[in-house]
Amino acid sequence: MFKNLLIKARDARWMWDLFGPIYNRRIYNALFELYEHIAQAVEMDGSSQILDVGAGPGYATLLLAARHTTASLLGIDFSAMQVRAAERLRKQRGIHNCRFEQGNAMNLPFANNRFDGIVSIGSIKHWADPQQGMVEISRVLAPGCWAVISETDRDVAEEALRRFIQRFTAWYFWDPLLHWGLRHIIFGQSFSEQEIASLARAAGFREIRTEKLASCPYVIVKAQK
Template identity: 30%
Template structure:
């Protein structure tokens, strides 16, 4: 289904998450165990968490793997979320910024995580090209997303442009695989989290 573009998604997202920064939100934590499993063998790694929110995932990574010499960076478009992340005072850098215009040099990271954030991006192709740009060849992406069966997904997607939450589109698993493959990023694993989430493991080709 073609989504009608609106210039207000980003503004709605920022307003919504600035307000949500003081509340508990969502079920992102359901993806964290898959992230923890998929990064188990990494060491001395530069990891960027896009749409990091309050930095909960980075905090968990440091808790589970305290001695892996991480270089962790979290970025989020909501300045209030980043304020909360900084308050955690963990061993990670946090920055306000947009997934569609990442303020990092080419090939800066070995791993990119993006949990329950991608469905807010009004230009997903641009976000993927930015992910690809800042990721090193052979680097991995762990994407955690909402998953809803087709009939209900179509209804929800129809209403998203009228909502104030800044959600742009809920994707099917096939759509996720397709839009990443279009930019030469290949899905190598996927874990369904019953009943409404899916974590994807994707990889940038070794050669550019």
């Protein structure tokens, strides 16, 4: 019951509006290797239009934009606060080939086949209907192009989870609580790589590859439309 309430709160827009800034301050240190890996995994050329679904503070979106200055990046998030945070960071970094707007993964406000690549990191577990989100991603992606979906690994080993927690550091008295929350509410209620691959297959993606990084307990699924 209590756990179900926490999961509901985890996925609520108001939660991201309120507590997004805490996540944003802490997460870069924990995920920078994942962002870097995904930035390299996205296949783009100079004129590519790339969408980041559930972009949050925009760390991955801005990394891609900075690396591919003639490509065009768009990050969407259902939280207005997260969109503002990402826009602030974009301005601070002086990046012009990227923008952020509010939008819901359940109903992407774009025409069919609009994008040459799509990324989504740590967002799919929050969606009301992850299968519908995957269908939407497939709909707005151009044929032959790739989507890279990454999410907390439901099958994370205890040792890897403990190493991940050390990256948040700072408040040691908080660690047991953080461990409980990550184990039972975040990782434990997420997806395995096979589950994300199945969602992608059911959404019509034809080639699907999965991988994991030793340094970061997230699954990475790369799928071609």
